[in-house]
Amino acid sequence: ACGKDFLPICMSLLGVFEEDATAISNYMNQLYQAMHRIYDAQNELSAATHLTSKLLKEYEKQRFPLRGDDEVMSSTLQQFSKVIDELSSCHAVLSTQLADAMMFPITQFKERDLKEILTLKEVFQIASNDHDAAINRYSRLSKKRENDKVKYEVTEDVYTSRKKQHQTMMHYFCALNTLQYKKKIALLEPLLGYMQAQISFFKMGSENLNEQLEEFLANIGTSVQNVRREMDSDVETMQQTIEDLEVASDPLYVPDPDPTKFPVNRNLTRKAGYLNARNKTGLVSSTWDRQFYFTQGGNLMSQARGDVAGGLAMDIDNCSVMAVDCEDRRYCFQITSFDGKKSSILQAESKKDHEEWICTINNISKQIYLSENPEETAARVNQSALEAVTPSPSFQQRHESLRPAGQSRPPTARTSSSGSLGSESTNLAALSLDSLVAPDTPIQFDIISPVCEDLPGQAKTSGQGGRRTNPFGESGGSTKSETEDSILHQLFIVRFLGSMEVKSDDHPDVVYETMRQILAARAIHNIFRMTESHLLVTCDCLKLIDPQTQVTRLTFPLPCVVLYATHQENKRLFGFVLRTSGGRSESNLSSVCYIFESNNEGEKICDSVGLAKQIALHAELDRRASEKQKEIERVKEKQQKELSKQKQIEKDLEEQSRLIAASSRTNQASSEGQFVVLSSSQSEESDLGEEGKKRESEA
Numbered sequence: 176a177c178g179k180d181f182l183p184i185c186m187s188l189l190g191v192f193e194e195d196a197t198a199i200s201n202y203m204n205q206l207y208q209a210m211h212r213i214y215d216a217q218n219e220l221s222a223a224t225h226l227t228s229k230l231l232k233e234y235e236k237q238r239f240p241l242r243g244d245d246e247v248m249s250s251t252l253q254q255f256s257k258v259i260d261e262l263s264s265c266h267a268v269l270s271t272q273l274a275d276a277m278m279f280p281i282t283q284f285k286e287r288d289l290k291e292i293l294t295l296k297e298v299f300q301i302a303s304n305d306h307d308a309a310i311n312r313y314s315r316l317s318k319k320r321e322n323d324k325v326k327y328e329v330t331e332d333v334y335t336s337r338k339k340q341h342q343t344m345m346h347y348f349c350a351l352n353t354l355q356y357k358k359k360i361a362l363l364e365p366l367l368g369y370m371q372a373q374i375s376f377f378k379m380g381s382e383n384l385n386e387q388l389e390e391f392l393a394n395i396g397t398s399v400q401n402v403r404r405e406m407d408s409d410v411e412t413m414q415q416t417i418e419d420l421e422v423a424s425d426p427l428y429v430p431d432p433d434p435t436k437f438p439v440n441r442n443l444t445r446k447a448g449y450l451n452a453r454n455k456t457g458l459v460s461s462t463w464d465r466q467f468y469f470t471q472g473g474n475l476m477s478q479a480r481g482d483v484a485g486g487l488a489m490d491i492d493n494c495s496v497m498a499v500d501c502e503d504r505r506y507c508f509q510i511t512s513f514d515g516k517k518s519s520i521l522q523a524e525s526k527k528d529h530e531e532w533i534c535t536i537n538n539i540s541k542q543i544y545l546s547e548n549p550e551e552t553a554a555r556v557n558q559s560a561l562e563a564v565t566p567s568p569s570f571q572q573r574h575e576s577l578r579p580a581g582q583s584r585p586p587t588a589r590t591s592s593s594g595s596l597g598s599e600s601t602n603l604a605a606l607s608l609d610s611l612v613a614p615d616t617p618i619q620f621d622i623i624s625p626v627c628e629d630l631p632g633q634a635k636t637s638g639q640g641g642r643r644t645n646p647f648g649e650s651g652g653s654t655k656s657e658t659e660d661s662i663l664h665q666l667f668i669v670r671f672l673g674s675m676e677v678k679s680d681d682h683p684d685v686v687y688e689t690m691r692q693i694l695a696a697r698a699i700h701n702i703f704r705m706t707e708s709h710l711l712v713t714c715d716c717l718k719l720i721d722p723q724t725q726v727t728r729l730t731f732p733l734p735c736v737v738l739y740a741t742h743q744e745n746k747r748l749f750g751f752v753l754r755t756s757g758g759r760s761e762s763n764l765s766s767v768c769y770i771f772e773s774n775n776e777g778e779k780i781c782d783s784v785g786l787a788k789q790i791a792l793h794a795e796l797d798r799r800a801s802e803k804q805k806e807i808e809r810v811k812e813k814q815q816k817e818l819s820k821q822k823q824i825e826k827d828l829e830e831q832s833r834l835i836a837a838s839s840r841t842n843q844a845s846s847e848g849q850f851v852v853l854s855s856s857q858s859e860e861s862d863l864g865e866e867g868k869k870r871e872s873e874a
Contacts, residue, residue, distance in 0.1 A: 183467045183478045183485070192351040193296065195240045199358050200289050202237060206230055207281050210365060214273050224263040231256035231366075241355060248359070251395065255366050258388065262373055269376050276368025284361035292354060295347040302340040309336040313430055314451055314463070314522070318505050330430065337428045345417045352413065356406035363399050367392060431525040439527055441534040441557055444549035445470050450532075451522035452477070453501065463504070463522065473539055475510070489519055493747060493774060495670075496536040497703045498529070508533050513774055514668070515707060537703060542745070557698065616675045618696050622706050622719065622728050662790055665712045665783045669771040670705035671719075672697070672748075680752040680766040683740040689768040690748055705772065712783040714790045717751075733791055737766070739784050741777035749777035751784065 209230060212223035235249040309332045316326060370392055426432060447469035455461045467478045469485065473492035478485035493513035501507035504522050506529040511518040523529035538544070538553045546552040673693040677685050697703070708728060711718040717731040731753055739751035750770040773780060 183480065183482065186480070187483050189348075189351075191240045192348075196289075196292050196351060196354055198237070198239055199354065200292075202230075203281065203285055203289070203358070203361060206362070206365075207285055210273075210277055210281060210369070213369075214270065214278050221263045224259055228256045228260040228263065231259065252362070254391065255370075258370070259366075269372060272372035272375065273369070276372050277365045280364040280368065281361055284357060288354065288357050288361070292350055295343070295350050299340075299343045299347045302336070302343045306333075306336040306340040309333045310430075310465070314465070314504075316505075318503055333430050334428045337430075338425075341424065341428070342417075342421065345420065349410070349413045349417065353406065353410055356402055356409075359402055360399060360406075363395060367396060367399070432527060434527055437527055439530045439534070441531070442538070442550050442553040443531060443535040444538050444544040444553055446531060446535040448528060448532075449524065451504070453520040453522070461502075468521070470535065470539060472544065473542065475536070489517060491536055491539050492542060493772075494536065494540050495703055495705055496533050496540065498533060510536060533701075533703070616677075618673050618675045618693055620673045620693075620697070620702055622671050622708070662794075663712060663714050663783070663787050667710045667712070667773060667776055667780050667783075668707065668722075669710045669719075669773050669780070670707050672705060672770040672772055674767055674769040677752060677766050677768045680737050680754055683738065685752060686738065686740040686750040686768060686770075687743070689750060690742060690770050693770050710771070710780065712780070712787055714787050714794065717784070731769075733784075733787055736784065736788075739781050741781050746777045747772050747775050749773065749780055 206227070209223055209227045212219055212226070231252045234252045309329070313329050313333045316329060374389070426436065447467070449465055450468045451463045451465050453461050454464055467480070467485070468488065469476050469478070470491070471485075473490065475488045475491050476485035477488040489510060489512060491510060491512075495511045497509055499507050499509045499520065501509075501520055501522070506523040506526060507520055508523070508529060509518055509520050521532070523532055538549075538556075541556075543549050543552050543556065672690075673696070675689060675693065677689060679685050707722060709720040709722050711720055714733065716733050717736065718727050719729040720727055731751075735754050736751050737754045740749065742748035748770065750768055752766050752768045754764055754766050756764060771780075
């Protein structure tokens with residue numbers, strides 16, 4: 176990591192090298208003491224040689240962190256151990272030969288190479304401490320009370336300390352790498368010298384020193400020379416690399432590099448570096464802790480200095496990130512989790528890092544890292560954003576776009592980019608984008624306050640036109656809420672992305688195209704702030720409710736929601752088209768598409784809206800069926816009443832007939848015993864006459 180602080184993984188690797196150097200030092204000290212015993216006392220030659228043989232046998236049991244699979248070295252030392260053990264009974268050694276051939280190489284390694292490692296370690300620690308102190312002073316530079324002289328001194332101090340640390344680090348690493356070669360030489364050369372001294376001393380009559388052993392020693396000597404040549408070649412290469420890095424890294428020592436020389440990369444899906452994290456210590460006071468942060472998938476990890484591995488700092492899937500002004504520090508940004516329960520304020524070292532961190536976390540939040548080529552996908556998304564329709568950047572231009580079509584410039588043809596979010600359907604390819612979205616349409620990125628009288632894109636229900644909404648959520652009268660009797664009550668957490676007027680509302684591609692243009696506009700203008708609301712789905716309407724005050728921000732009548740769809744690839748995005756009266760179009764009806772982001776519940780929300788419309792449809796059908804049934808029952812009841820009345824009339828006529836007949840019989844019986852026989856026709860006429868008279872009298 177040229178020009179930057181050590182990465183924690185590099186520091187952990189450095190600890191392994193230092194542990195290996197300590198193990199080598201301990202082992203070489205033991206070997207030095209054993210060989211020194213051979214040199215000091217001839218009388219203890221046998222015991223010292225035996226100890227040396229024992230140590231050589233234990234080499235394969237040593238746990239060198241950087242040892243690796245060194246079977247050749249282990250077998251070579253085992254062979255030396257056997258030969259030295261056979262020579263342990265020898266009682267005399269030439270002191271001069273032992274001093275020149277055995278003691279000198281190991282003493283030089285111990286006194287020169289190992290001490291050099293210790294000295295470089297101390298110098299590197301001092302340089303690191305000086306750099307940390309300079310960075311802390313630089314981080315505490317005041318943003319409000321800038322002093323050019325103090326700023327120049329602090330920047331120069333950071334430059335000097337960082338350069339010194341980098342140079343010391345490279346020399347220290349070079350020495351640690353070279354130690355791996357030197358330890359082999361320090362092990363093999365004393366042994367080779369010792370054996371050569373033994374051969375020359377026991378030249379006559381030595382039974383163990385045969386030609387086969389001499390050939391083995393010659394091969395070892397050749398191997399040592401090869402290792403030395405390889406070491407010299409690698410050292411030369413490393414020295415040249417150090418010189419090249421010193422020249423190339425000089426601009427990177429400046430804490431805030433020139434953005435023209437080092438442009439911002441907005442296509443990153445992984446990033447690592449040191450950040451200052453704000454930790455609250457009280458209601459007002461806070462402290463800043465400098466830690467190493469890196470992204471891993473959809474997680475932001477943090478790692479303190481000295482830790483072997485990092486820990487989870489925050490889940491940044493579906494999160495929101497934005498630049499913030501924080502106290503007296505520069506380059507600060509805030510990350511808020513998807514549920515809004517956790518947030519963190521971090522400070523970057525430079526403006527370049529500040530923008531790259533925001534872009535990287537924003538790309539991860541969109542789950543671009545899950546694709547096969549994340550950086551290519553991010554690049555296509557950014558390219559698509561540049562090619563997409565850009566909303567008016569100023570208030571004046573935005574209102575100029577609302578002029579009549581005859582006064583505005585002719586709309587340019589829009590082309591769909593291959594890198595746009597979501598897969599383009601075949602039907603969309605056959606449609607002109609101007610037939611979906613109205614040209615020069617302004618994009619609304621935030622929800623208007625509930626006290627506004629005219630809510631763009633919101634249909635006014637009967638009885639509510641021109642009425643101000645109570646901002647405190649209090650109802651004006653004692654009437655029941657329109658949603659209290661609703662069968663369906665489902666609540667979702669959503670974040671408003673934007674809305675714009677559309678031409679068509681009969682195809683799902685309208686929603687997809689609106690999503691693409693709104694996301695592209697947000698990416699172009701770095702708009703990351705989103706208004707979070709609770710979306711209430713009922714059988715009557717859709718409501719956006721403030722999660723804190725429970726005030727209804729917007730109400731969308733369910734019959735006016737004519738189209739709703741979720742994104743084909745990103746299930747967090749969904750939208751619906753609202754058909755309202757008035758608008759920018761010449762006709763009386765206009766359509767506005769609203770786009771939202773949810774917590775992976777886009778399909779659930781669309782299903783809930785569909786269920787609400789089905790329930791509303793069935794309720795309407797049931798109402799009509801009930802009214803029809805009541806009408807049939809009223810007709811049947813009326814017919815039943817008429818039938819009952821007719822039966823009553825017939826019953827009354829029969830009763831009157833019986834009374835007339837009884838009256839006739841009584842009159843005949845009382846007439847002086849004279850009986851007059853009437854014919855049947857006369858009797859019938861008489862009965863009819865009497866009945867007619869009776870009816871007349873009754874009338």
